[in-house]
Amino acid sequence: MRKIRLYFNKFNEAIWIKEMACKGYVIEKIAFFYTFKKNADMENIQMDYRVFSKNKDFISYLSFMADFGWKHIAGTKHSGSQYFIHKDSNSKELLYSNSNSSLERMKRFRFVISHTLILLTLFVFCLFVNGTYNINTLLNIKEMYYTPGLWESQGFNFWLSLLIETPFVFFRNIFPYGLIITLVIYLITNYKINIILRSKDQ
Amino acid sequence: MKRTKELPLTETVFYILLALDGPKHGYLIMQTVEELSVGSVRLAAGTMYGALENLLKLKYIEPVLSDDSRRKVYKRTNSGDEILKKDIDRMTHMLNIYKKSN
Numbered sequence: 001m002r003k004i005r006l007y008f009n010k011f012n013e014a015i016w017i018k019e020m021a022c023k024g025y026v027i028e029k030i031a032f033f034y035t036f037k038k039n040a041d042m043e044n045i046q047m048d049y050r051v052f053s054k055n056k057d058f059i060s061y062l063s064f065m066a067d068f069g070w071k072h073i074a075g076t077k078h079s080g081s082q083y084f085i086h087k088d089s090n091s092k093e094l095l096y097s098n099s100n101s102s103l104e105r106m107k108r109f110r111f112v113i114s115h116t117l118i119l120l121t122l123f124v125f126c127l128f129v130n131g132t133y134n135i136n137t138l139l140n141i142k143e144m145y146y147t148p149g150l151w152e153s154q155g156f157n158f159w160l161s162l163l164i165e166t167p168f169v170f171f172r173n174i175f176p177y178g179l180i181i182t183l184v185i186y187l188i189t190n191y192k193i194n195i196i197l198r199s200k201d202q
Numbered sequence: 203m204k205r206t207k208e209l210p211l212t213e214t215v216f217y218i219l220l221a222l223d224g225p226k227h228g229y230l231i232m233q234t235v236e237e238l239s240v241g242s243v244r245l246a247a248g249t250m251y252g253a254l255e256n257l258l259k260l261k262y263i264e265p266v267l268s269d270d271s272r273r274k275v276y277k278r279t280n281s282g283d284e285i286l287k288k289d290i291d292r293m294t295h296m297l298n299i300y301k302k303s304n
Contacts, residue, residue: 048248061251063272067229068247095248098214104252 001025004033008178009185010081010109014047017083021045027074027083046070046084046095049105051112052077070095080112103196110189117186120179127175138176144169208260211289214253215262217243219286225266225277228254257282 007013017027017034025036027045048065052058058077065072065084069091075082086093096102127133137143142151147161211219221234231254232245245253254276257263262282268275278286 046248060272060274064228064251064274065247067227067273068232068250070247093246095246097244097246097249100212101249101252105248 001036001038002033003036008181009189010047010049011106011189013081014083017047018045026085030074030076030079030081044086044089044092045073046086048082048084048095049080049109050082051080051108069093080109099196099200103193106189106193106196110186110193113182113186113189117179117182120175120182124175124179133173133176138173144173208285209289209292211285213243214245214249215257216286216289218245218253218257219262219278219282222263222276222278222282225268225275227268227273227275231276 005016007016020027020036025038027034028037029035050061052061055077062072069087070084071087073083073085084095096105124133145151145162145165147165150158150161150165153161217235217239218231221231221238226234228250232250236244254263258265258276261279262285263276264279266275266277
């Protein structure tokens with residue numbers, strides 16, 4: 001079964017994936033949508049966050065984890081989130097045994113987000129400069145719809161036209177709104193990391 | 203007293219360096235650490251992988267060419283030997299002053 005969801009924050013994604021696992025759906029593949037496999041007994045799904053540039057490094061990471069009994073069920077060398085399940089289905093083991101290393105995982109996520117943020121900012125800035133976006137159109141949702149006479153129509157015609165154009169509107173405006181969302185994710189993650197670091201100093 | 207910012211070593215780092223009295227691969231290091239610490243230090247997979255990455259970056263350990271091409275085998279470098287010895291000296295000194303006063 002496949003589901004379409006957009007998760008900017010990988011830690012929230014991990015929570016959702018675990019919830020699905022409790023319902024009996026195990027994550028199989030993460031591409032543009034999430035593919036699940038129905039399986040009743042896999043409950044201990046753990047997420048690691050790591051990005052690799054060389055395939056060789058990714059493979060040695062996977063065989064390292066396999067040595068410890070962790071079977072890789074989803075994730076690619078660029079996807080960041082890596083999902084594992086323990087080969088011993090009754091095991092309650094975790095991927096991280098101390099808070100420092102678990103903090104490192106959050107820092108890696110923040111690092112990737114910060115790069116995405118910089119690139120998105122540059123890109124959106126260029127799009128503002130060349131006139132593709134401006135403050136007026138971004139705040140006024142009605143103006144995002146180009147279908148002539150949409151807001152004057154009623155009933156079935158209105159809803160049909162709205163439904164058809166909404167995906168286009170979404171993708172047309174995804175960059176500036178995506179930028180805001182990414183910024184918020186970055187700030188929240190950064191805040192969480194600083195809270196943990198501050199509590200360690202005591 | 204000679205003091206660098208790398209001292210004191212964390213428990214994880216200390217045990218990993220100590221466990222590498224000969225070249226070992228990741229899972230074996232974890233088992234050795236568990237034995238040496240009599241079960242009190244059990245390193246999970248993610249923690250272990252991250253610790254080894256850090257030690258590689260600090261050049262305290264280095265990979266060793268092995269016939270098992272999938273599993274990376276590690277050994278201590280010279281600076282790894284040095285830093286381990288420095289930490290042992292530090293702890294020995296602390297034990298000695300404790301013993302003297304009791």
